[in-house]
Amino acid sequence: MNNLLTHYPVNWIDGMKLSSSHFIAVQDFVTDSVRGAIALQTTDLNYGLQPVASDSVKMHVLLDHYNQLQLTLEECHAVTPNGIRIQISASQEGQTLTLSKDMTEM
DSSP: OOOSOSSOOOOOOTTOOOOHHHHHHHHHHHHHHHHHHHHHTOOTTSOEEOOOSSOSEEEEEEEOTTOEEEEEEEEEEEEOTTSOEEEEETTSTTOOEEEEEEGGGO
16 A cells, blocks of 8 residues: 555635636545555455455456457456455446457467
8 A cells, every 4th residue: 555645635715716626636535545544454355356246257258269369357346455446347338348368479
């Protein structure tokens, strides 16, 4: 976990002119604060793939006759060691992850 602050709280004062950057700064600060709090409670045993009602991970692996390996991740629910949640769901458009590798190069 990175202990240095990267986003600081906004110093709100009466009569200040507001812009979207103030609200974005607040959101960034809160997000970093929550991630930091989660990361403090994360151990070697409680991060990674998370159990959900359906499959935690749903993927397809394809190796074609040209030795091109293609992995498509359609469903994944996980938490990284620093508390960032990863959620990939094929039910939402554009939410699949596809990786390709030419196996002849290995």
